[in-house]
Ligand SMILES: Nc1ncnc2c1ncn2[C@@H]1O[C@H](COP(=O)(O)OP(=O)(O)OP(=O)(O)O)[C@@H](O)[C@H]1O
């Protein structure tokens with residue numbers, strides 16, 4: 001049960017990554033590699049602040065701000081200096097690797113002896129007076145459930161705020177930028193500024209996820225960002241399949257569902273003996289399939305139906 | 315309303331692909347004037363409109379809109395004065411956003427966008443009223459993705475968006491060229507109606523000679539990056555399709571003469 005709850009919590013935390021990737025990749029069609037660096041950046045900043053005695057809330061918010069700056073730099077590289085989208089992100093991601101090591105002072109910072117948001121959740125759980133409850137006939141730790149509730153609350157809050165934001169004049173202009181940048185310019189807004197702002201928002205979410213993940217796991221690590229972009233993408237794709245519509249609010253919710261579901265699937269697969277080293281390979285193959293298969297199916301269907309229409313003409 | 319002085323633009327300057335798209339264009343458009351722009355393919359019509367809109371900065375010359383020098387302004391900044399409809403129906407709208415959302419974007423052209431809700435209630439009534447005015451039955455489709463509409467419907471909506479806030483200048487670059495004849499006719503009528511209603515200053519590029527003689531109070535003809543004819547007033551009203559065809563024929567002959575003369579010279583001296 002605690003394994004399942006753990007997967008749920010991590011899935012919720014990483015839903016913030018999925019939301020970030022949704023913004024960069026789905027709204028702007030921008031393959032933003034910065035995410036791989038900014039999740040670690042978030043973890044590093046949060047760890048550095050927690051170790052020096054700052055509160056978890058402050059550390060997490062500071063991490064988000066740091067992520068926003070990273071996204072901002074990528075945006076400026078791309079829009080001001082006309083560097084290719086992928087390359088802009090890779091440049092910032094590479095630079096962040098060194099920055100993160102500097103922020104942490106070493107490649108791994110344990111958070112065992114400091115108060116994290118997970119500890120705060122545990123403290124809160126202590127008020128409930130009981131340590132275990134029965135859930136679906138199994139014992140579950142109240143501490144885990146509290147943490148789950150808090151993570152869920154946070155993700156829902158972020159999701160609702162994003163949904164509201166993307167319905168404002170500014171948010172709408174951001175969505176339009178990914179759709180048709182020429183129109184956005186013709187309507188008097190700078191598509192460069194709107195893209196840069198979107199990347200900042202995206203990376204703020206990703207860094208926030210990094211900060212929370214570090215606090216949940218109890219350490220920040222220089223390597224924790226590797227593969228995160230593809231992970232987020234996998235969540236977004238699963239989410240799209242789950243909700244099966246193009247309506248914006250549903251897609252946002254889908255990214256969250258996708259992240260949780262994907263994490264649960266991974267937990268189950270690992271339980272069944274999947275080698276953890278193969279995880280990234282499988283994720284990559286999955287995303288490849290999800291990106292390519294719909295097109296291939298469409299082509300196959302056309303090929304199957306083509307001779308028929310040819311015959312009818314003959 | 316628009317003053318162009320000695321506009322020049324050369325693409326790929328100094329390379330084998332050098333194109334002198336605008337070669338010293340002077341044009342002064344009075345407020346409220348509706349100027350039709352014609353000319354052969356590649357004569358520089360789109361380049362002229364793009365130069366005004368700020369798609370690129372010109373090499374030489376100055377551009378003033380409503381007396382304000384905008385020569386160095388970026389495209390999005392000039393948009394506070396300019397409404398545009400493009401040839402491609404896909405260019406003017408954001409396909410995944412709804413009709414209402416597209417209109418909401420247009421309702422803030424050139425203004426700070428801010429964090430107010432884009433689809434706040436009061437706005438909707440205005441939208442319905444404006445869309446009813448198009449007479450296309452789109453008022454029931456306010457919440458549909460605009461990408462699901464036909465090219466003609468999208469062009470009509472783009473026109474509505476471009477003129478939602480009264481622009482100092484409306485630029486139309488063959489905005490009916492991609493439409494079937496019936497839709498093209500419908501859209502150009504709507505265009506004329508909106509221009510008259512709001513007394514807009516407008517430039518409309520077209521290849522339809524019928525449109526060129528029917529609409530507008532002034533007609534300019536471009537050729538090789540220059541304005542070679544400019545008629546207005548009574549002369550423009552008298553203009554018939556045959557006159558325009560004759561003008562095109564003149565241009566064609568002059569071109570032939572040019573090239574044969576060049577051949578002759580080349581044969582002699584090279
Ligand atoms: N961005 C650009 N880069 C390079 N060359 C360009 C560019 N824009 C226009 N040109 C060239 O400038 C010349 C004028 O093109 P323009 O599009 O203005 O013609 P047009 O009068 O609009 O023609 P059409 O009737 O076919 O639309 C052409 O030779 C074209 O190839």
Ligand SMILES: [Mg+2]
Nearest residue numbers: 359360361487
């Ligand atoms: Mg053109």
